Amino acid sequence: MTTPVPASAPAQGPTLLDAVRLRRQEAVTSGLSRRRRLLAVAVALVLFLLAWELFKWLGGDPWRLHGTVAGIQIDYEHVPPFQFALASDLALPHIWSILGAFPAPYQRFGDPTWLVLVGAATYTFKEAFVGFVIGAGLGLLLGIFFVRYRILEQAFSPYVVASQAVPLITIAPIIVIFFGNAWTSVSLIAAYLTFFPVTVAAMRGLRSADPRAFELFRSVAATDRQVLTKLQLPASVPYLFAGFRIAAAAAVVGAIIGELPNGLPDGVGGQILQASQYYVTGPERLWASIVVAAALGLVAVGLVWLAERLVTRGRYRSAEV
Amino acid sequence: MTRGSRLRRALPPLTVFLVVLLLWEFGLAALNVQQFLMPRPSVIVAALADQAHILWDATLYTLTEVLGGLLIGGTLGILAAFAAARWRLASEALVPIGIAAASIPIIAMAPIINVWFTADSPVSRMAVVTVLIFFPIMVNTMRGLTQVDPAALELMAACAATEAQVLRKLRVPNSLPYIFTGLKVATTLAVIGAIVGEYFGGPLAALGIYIKSEAYQFRYNHAWAAILIACTLGIGLYVLVLAIERVAIPWHTSSRQEVI
Amino acid sequence: MSEPVVEVLKASKTFGAGEGALAALQEIDLTIRAGEFVSLIGPSGCGKSTLLRLIGDLTPASTGEVRLNGKPAAQARRAREYGIVFQAPVLMEWRTVQRNVELPLEISGVARAERTERATAMLRLVELSDFAAKYPWQLSGGMQQRVAIARALAMDPALLLMDEPFGALDEMTRERLNLELMDIWRRTHTTVVFVTHSIPEAVFLSSRVAVMSARPGRITRLIDVDLPQPREAATRNEERYFELVTAVREALHQGGADEATAAAEGLGTGASTGEGEEDAAARIRAEGYA
Numbered sequence: 001m002t003t004p005v006p007a008s009a010p011a012q013g014p015t016l017l018d019a020v021r022l023r024r025q026e027a028v029t030s031g032l033s034r035r036r037r038l039l040a041v042a043v044a045l046v047l048f049l050l051a052w053e054l055f056k057w058l059g060g061d062p063w064r065l066h067g068t069v070a071g072i073q074i075d076y077e078h079v080p081p082f083q084f085a086l087a088s089d090l091a092l093p094h095i096w097s098i099l100g101a102f103p104a105p106y107q108r109f110g111d112p113t114w115l116v117l118v119g120a121a122t123y124t125f126k127e128a129f130v131g132f133v134i135g136a137g138l139g140l141l142l143g144i145f146f147v148r149y150r151i152l153e154q155a156f157s158p159y160v161v162a163s164q165a166v167p168l169i170t171i172a173p174i175i176v177i178f179f180g181n182a183w184t185s186v187s188l189i190a191a192y193l194t195f196f197p198v199t200v201a202a203m204r205g206l207r208s209a210d211p212r213a214f215e216l217f218r219s220v221a222a223t224d225r226q227v228l229t230k231l232q233l234p235a236s237v238p239y240l241f242a243g244f245r246i247a248a249a250a251a252v253v254g255a256i257i258g259e260l261p262n263g264l265p266d267g268v269g270g271q272i273l274q275a276s277q278y279y280v281t282g283p284e285r286l287w288a289s290i291v292v293a294a295a296l297g298l299v300a301v302g303l304v305w306l307a308e309r310l311v312t313r314g315r316y317r318s319a320e321v
Numbered sequence: 322m323t324r325g326s327r328l329r330r331a332l333p334p335l336t337v338f339l340v341v342l343l344l345w346e347f348g349l350a351a352l353n354v355q356q357f358l359m360p361r362p363s364v365i366v367a368a369l370a371d372q373a374h375i376l377w378d379a380t381l382y383t384l385t386e387v388l389g390g391l392l393i394g395g396t397l398g399i400l401a402a403f404a405a406a407r408w409r410l411a412s413e414a415l416v417p418i419g420i421a422a423a424s425i426p427i428i429a430m431a432p433i434i435n436v437w438f439t440a441d442s443p444v445s446r447m448a449v450v451t452v453l454i455f456f457p458i459m460v461n462t463m464r465g466l467t468q469v470d471p472a473a474l475e476l477m478a479a480c481a482a483t484e485a486q487v488l489r490k491l492r493v494p495n496s497l498p499y500i501f502t503g504l505k506v507a508t509t510l511a512v513i514g515a516i517v518g519e520y521f522g523g524p525l526a527a528l529g530i531y532i533k534s535e536a537y538q539f540r541y542n543h544a545w546a547a548i549l550i551a552c553t554l555g556i557g558l559y560v561l562v563l564a565i566e567r568v569a570i571p572w573h574t575s576s577r578q579e580v581i
Numbered sequence: 582m583s584e585p586v587v588e589v590l591k592a593s594k595t596f597g598a599g600e601g602a603l604a605a606l607q608e609i610d611l612t613i614r615a616g617e618f619v620s621l622i623g624p625s626g627c628g629k630s631t632l633l634r635l636i637g638d639l640t641p642a643s644t645g646e647v648r649l650n651g652k653p654a655a656q657a658r659r660a661r662e663y664g665i666v667f668q669a670p671v672l673m674e675w676r677t678v679q680r681n682v683e684l685p686l687e688i689s690g691v692a693r694a695e696r697t698e699r700a701t702a703m704l705r706l707v708e709l710s711d712f713a714a715k716y717p718w719q720l721s722g723g724m725q726q727r728v729a730i731a732r733a734l735a736m737d738p739a740l741l742l743m744d745e746p747f748g749a750l751d752e753m754t755r756e757r758l759n760l761e762l763m764d765i766w767r768r769t770h771t772t773v774v775f776v777t778h779s780i781p782e783a784v785f786l787s788s789r790v791a792v793m794s795a796r797p798g799r800i801t802r803l804i805d806v807d808l809p810q811p812r813e814a815a816t817r818n819e820e821r822y823f824e825l826v827t828a829v830r831e832a833l834h835q836g837g838a839d840e841a842t843a844a845a846e847g848l849g850t851g852a853s854t855g856e857g858e859e860d861a862a863a864r865i866r867a868e869g870y871a
Contacts, residue, residue, distance in 0.1 A: 037413050044414035091437050155333035165509045165555035167516045170532045170548045174541065177358060249424040256426050257513075260520055261533065268429075276432030276521055286432060294425040301424035472671045475639050479665045479742075480685045481658055490684065494675040572675045572716045 049095060056092060059084030093284050098291065101284035113285065117271060117292045124267035125296060127183065128248075128255040131190025132300075136247055139195035140240070143202025144228070153203075164196050168254075172261040186267070190254035194247040201243025205236020238316040241308040248300040256293060268293045360542045365549060368542040378526040380550050386443045386515040386527075387558070390450020391507060397451065398458030399500065405459070406466040406492070416463065422456040428514060432521045440522030449518035454507035461503030465496025498573045501566040508562055512555040528554075585651075586740050586772045587613040587636055592645030594631055594798075605631045607797035608645065613789075615739070618766060618773045620783035620790045622829065628798025629776045630744055636774060637665055637742050650739060661689055663740040664733030668748045670725035672717040679704065679713040682732045689736065703731035706765060723754040727761070734769060743775045747782070756814075759785055763812045780833070784825045785812060792832040802832040 057080060064077035086092060102114040110116075142160065146153040168189060175185045209231050217227050259269030268289060275286035346361050360368075369376065405412040431449045438445040469491055477487050519529030528551050535543040566573075594606040605628040613619050621629040634640040635647050638654035649657035657663065664685070672681045682700040691699070704710050707727040717725055726746055733741055747755040759782060766773060777783050783790045784806055792802040806825055808816055816822055 037417060040414035041417050044418060086437055151333055154330060155337045158334045159337065162556045162559070165512065165559045166552045167513045167555055169513065169517050169520070170529070170544075170551050174358060174536065174544070246423070249426075252424075253426045253428060256429060257517060260517070272429050272432060273521075276435075279432065279436055283436075290429045290433070293429040297425045298421065470669075470671060472667050472669055473673070475634075476665065476667070476671050477688070478639055479637055479658065479663070480688045481661055482688045486688050490688070491673070494673065497675070570675065572718075 052092070052095060055084070056080070056087050056094060058082055059087040060092070060094075061089045090280065090283055093287060097284045098287040101282075101288040113288060117268070117289060120266060120268045120271045120289075121292050121296045124252070124255045124259065124269065125300070127186045127258070127267065128190050128251040128296075128300060131187040131192075131254055132194050132248060132251040134187065135191035135194025135251065136198045136244060138191065139198025139243070139247070140202050142195065142199045143206060146199070147203055147206040147232075148224070148228075160196065160199060163192070168192055169257050169261065172258055176261070186255055186258035189258035190251045193250040193254035197246035197250060198240070198243045201239045201246075202236060205239030205243075206232040208239060209235035237312060241304065241312070244304045244308075245301055248304045249297055252293075252297045252300050268296060358541055360545055364542050365545045368546040369549065372543055372546055375526055375531070376547060376550060379528045379531045379547065380554070382443065382524070382526055383446075383512075383515050383519070383528040383551075384554065386446035386518070387450060387511045387554070389443065389447040390515065391454065391504075391511050393447060394451035394454040394511075395458050395504065395507065398455045398503070399462050401455070402459045402462030402466060402496075405463055412463065412467070416460070419456045419460040419463075423460070427453050427456075428517055431514075431518045435518065435521045435523075441524060443523075446515045446518040446523070450511045450514040453510050453514040457506045457510065458500070458503040461499045461506075462496055465499030466492045468499075469495050497570050501562065501570065504562050504566075505559060508558040509555055512551065512558065516551060583615040585612050586615050586617075586649065587611065587774065588646075588648040588651075589632070589636065590646040590648070592635055592642040592647055594628065594635060594640070595643045604797035606635070607799055609635075609798075609800060611791065611800060613772060613774065615772055616770055618775065618786055618788045620775045620777055620787040621793060622777055622780065622783045622790055623793030623798075623833070624795050625778070626798075627793040627795040629793050631798065632793075633742050633744050633774060633776050636740075637663060661685065661736055662738055663742055664736055664738040665742040666726070666729045666733045666744065666746040668745040670717070670722075670729040672725055672728060674717055676717075677713065678709065678715050678717070678720070678728050681717065681728055682735050684732060685736050699735055699737075700731070703735050704728075706734065706768070707731045707761070723750055723758060726750065726758065730762070730765070734765070734771070737769075739772060741771045741773045743773060745776050745778065748777070748779075755779075755782065760812075760814060762786065767811055780826055780829050781817070784808075784822060784829060785817060790825075790829055792829060794833075801835070804828055804832065 057078070059082040060080050062077065062079045064075070066075050068074065080087075089097070102117075103112050105111065106113045106116040142156075146157060172185070172189055175188060176182050179185045179188070206228075213231055213235075214227070217231055222230070255267065256269035256272070259267045260273055265271070265274055271289045272286065272293065275282075275289050279286055342362060346363060349359060349361065401415065405415045428449075430452055434448045434452065435445045438448055473491055474487070477491055482490070516529035516532075519527045520533060523530050525531065525534065528547050532544050532547045532551070535541070535547065589609050589611040592606065592609045593604070596603045596605055609632060611619075611632075621632055623629050631640065635642050636649070636654065638647070638658040641655075647654040649662055652660070652662075672678075673684065676684065679697075679700050682703050683696045686696040686699060701710070701713070704713055707730055709724060709727055709731065712720060712724065712728075717728070720728065730746070733743075747758050750758065763786065765771075773786075775783070775786060785808075787806050790804045790806060791800050792804065793799065794801045804825070808819065808821055808825065
C-alpha cells in the first residue's frame with residue numbers, strides 16, 4: 001500500500017515550487033519592488049527610443065553634420081545601409097526633430113509651437129472636464145437606479161452595454177448641428193464615453209457592501225436613503241475611483257474624437273487634424289501634437305489618482321473594475 | 322434557464338426598444354424636430370434600401386478592416402502577455418506601460434498610421450485597430466495568466482507539476498475568461514478605431530468616409546443609414562463574442578448571469 | 582511497529598531574516614507511522630499549517646530534516662507520494678468533477694484509460710458517482726470538499742495531508758464528512774496528517790493528537806487517542822471521548838506554561854490522563870456538556 005501510482009519520471013528542471021518560493025521571497029522584499037518597477041519602465045522607454053533611432057540608423061534617410069565647433073571642422077555624413085519606407089524622415093522623424101518642433105515658431109514670427117499646443121490642450125481639457133463631470137454624474141445616477149430598481153436594470157442595461165458598441169463619432173457631425181454650439185457637443189461626446197465605466201463601477205461598488213451590513217441597517221430600521229448614503233456609497237468609493245480613472249481617459253479620448261468632425265482648430269484634436277493635413281511639409285508637428293495628446297491623457301488620469309489619494313488617504317483598499 | 326424566464330428577461334428591454342422606436346417615428350414629428358437632421362426610422366430604412374449597393378461595399382470594406390485588426394492585434398496582445406508572464410522582468414515593465422497606455426488617446430496615432438501604410442489601403446485601418454486593442458488584450462490576458470489562486474499553485478506543486486503543465490492546465494484555462502473580457506472591449510474599440518481611422522482618408526466605399534461625405538452634403542438620411550449599419554456592426558460583433566464565449570467556456574458563463 | 586512514513590527531525594522554520602524574522606516552528610520532532618491518523622491542533626499562528634507544508638515540501642525547512650517514506654521530502658514530492666486537501670476545495674472551475682479528480686493523474690502522465698478508471702473508483706469512494714459530469718459550481722461546499730478528497734486519493738498515496746479541510750463547512754456537514762473520512766481511512770489504510778482547530782474533530786478522527794503552541798511553534802504534547810475502532814457516530818457519546826476532549830483542551834490551555842512538563846515527558850509518552858484532567862472531564866460532564 002505504500003507504493004504510489006507509477007510515479008513517472010520526476011519533474012525535471014525548475015518546477016513550479018521554485019517559482020512559488022521565489023515569489024514568497026519577493027513578497028518579503030516588496031519595499032524595493034516599487035522602485036524596481038519604475039526602473040523597469042524607464043529602461044523599457046529608453047530601449048524603445050533606442051530601437052526607434054537604431055531603426056532609422058539602419059534604414060532611414062541620410063544625414064550629415066557639418067560645421068565648426070570650437071575651431072574644429074566637423075563634417076560627418078551618415079548613409080544608412082538600407083532603405084526602409086517606414087524609417088524615412090517623413091514616416092518616422094528623428095526624436096530630436098520632434099523635440100525641436102516644440103520651441104519652433106508655430107507660424108512665421110508667431111508664438112512657439114509648445115505654447116500653442118499647451119493652449120490647445122487646455123481647451124481640450126476643459127471640454128473633457130465638463131464631459132467628465134456630466135458623464136460621471138449620469139453614470140453614478142444610472143448605477144444607483146439600476147441597483148435600486150431591478151426592472152430598470154433589466155430594461156436598460158442591455159442598451160447601456162450596446163451604447164459602448166456604437167461608434168459615436170459617426171453621429172458627431174449631426175450632434176454639432178443639432179446643438180449649434182461645437183464646444184457643447186464635444187463635451188457631450190466626452191460625457192457619452194465617460195458614463196459607462198462609472199455606471200459599471202457604481203453597480204459593483206453599491207453591491208459590494210457586506211450582506212450582513214445590510215442586515216444590520218435593516219435591524220435598526222434604516223431608510224433606503226440612509227442605506228445608500230451611510231452604507232452603499234461609502235462602500236463603493238474605491239470602485240468609483242477605479243471607474244473614474246477609466247472614465248477620465250475616456251473623456252479625453254471623447255473630446256479629441258469629438259473635435260475631429262466639426263473642425264474646431266482650438267483643441268488638440270483640431271491640431272492633430274490640421275497637422276495631419278500638412279504632414280508632408282512638417283511631420284514633426286503632428287508627432288508633437290500626439291505627444292501633447294498623450295500627456296493630456298496621463299495628466300487627466302493622474303489628477304483622478306491624486307484625488308483618490310486625497311479622498312481615501314489610505315482608508316480604503318484600492319479596487320479594480 | 323427555462324424558455325419562460327428567458328422571455329421574461331427579454332420583455333423589459335424589448336418594451337424599451339419599441340417605445341423608443343415609436344416615439345422616434347411619430348413623436349419627433351409632433352415635436353417639430355428638424356426632419357432632415359434626424360429622419361424618421363422609416364425614412365432611414367428607405368435610404369438603406371436606396372443606397373444598398375454602395376452601403377454593402379462600404380460595410381464589407383470596413384468589416385475587413387475591423388476583423389483584420391482584431392486578428393492581428395488580438396494575436397499580438399496575447400503573445401505579448403504570454404511572453405510577459407514568462408519573463409518577470411518583461412512583465413514588470415509591460416504592466417505599468419499597459420496601464421499608462423490605457424490613459425493615452427492612442428486613436429490620435431491614426432493619421433500617422435495612415436501615412437505609414439498609405440490611406441488608401443485597408444491595412445492602414447487594420448494597423449490603427451491593432452494599436453488600439455493591443456494593450457487592453459495584453460493587460461487582460463496577463464491578469465488571467467498571473468492572477469491564479471495561490472492554493473491552486475500549491476496543489477500543482479504538491480503534484481510536482483512542471484512549469485509547462487502549470488501553464489497548460491492552470492494558467493491558460495484561468496486566463497480564458499479574462500481574454501474574453503479583453504475581446505469584448507476590443508470589438509467595440511475596433512469598430513470605433515476603423516471608422517475614426519477612415520476620417521483621415523480612404524476610399525469612398527468605406528462606412529466612415531461615406532458618413533462624413535454624405536453629412537457634408539446634407540444628405541442626412543444616407544448618413545443615418547450608414548450610422549445604423551455601423552452601430553449594428555459594433556453591437557453584432559459584441560454579441561458574436563458573447564456567443565463564442567458561451568460555447569468556448571460554458572463553465573464560466575453559465576455560472577454567471579449579470580449583463581454588466 | 583510499522584514503518585515510519587513521516588519523520589520530522591529537529592526541523593525549524595523561520596520566515597524573513599534579520600530584525601523582522603519570525604520563528605514559525607522551532608525544533609520540531611515528530612514521527613508518524615504507517616496507518617496512523619495524526620492531528621495537529623493549536624491556536625492560530627502556532628505553525629500547524631506550516632508544519633504540514635514542511636512535510637509536503639511546499640515550503641522548505643530552515644534547519645533540520647523532513648523525510649517521507651525514508652526519502653527527503655523534496656524527493657518524495659517529486660515522486661508524488663502524498664495527496665493534499667486544503668481548506669478551500671481548490672477545484673478547477675473549467676473541469677468537470679471527473680476531470681478534476683483526474684488532474685494529478687494527468688500531471689503524472691498516467692494513461693487515459695487508467696485515469697478514467699481510477700477517478701471513477703475514487704468518486705465511488707466519496708459517493709459522488711452521480712456528479713462526475715457536473716461542474717464544481719453546481720455542487721455544494723461539502724460535495725466540493727469530497728471531490729478534493731477524491732482527487733487527493735487518486736494517486737493512491739501512502740500519505741494524505743489535510744489542512745483544515747472541513748474548517749469552512751457547517752457543523753452538521755462537518756460531522757458527516759468526519760464519519761465519511763473515517764470510512765475512507767479504514768478502507769484505504771492511508772496515513773493521514775490532519776490540521777484542525779476543532780478539538781472534538783481531532784479527538785474523533787485521530788489515533789494521535791499533536792498539541793501545538795505558538796511563538797515559537799512547538800509540539801507541547803502528544804496524546805494517544807485510544808478510542809476503539811471503527812469510530813462511529815456513537816463514539817461521540819462515549820465517556821472516554823469526553824475525557825480525551827478535555828485532555829486535549831487542558832493541554833491546549835497549558836500551552837507554553839507547560840513546556841517543562843512536556844519536555845520531561847519526552848514529548849509523547851502516550852495518553853497522559855492525569856488526575857487534573859479526570860476531574861475536569863467530570864466537571865464538564867456534570868455541567869451537561871455534550
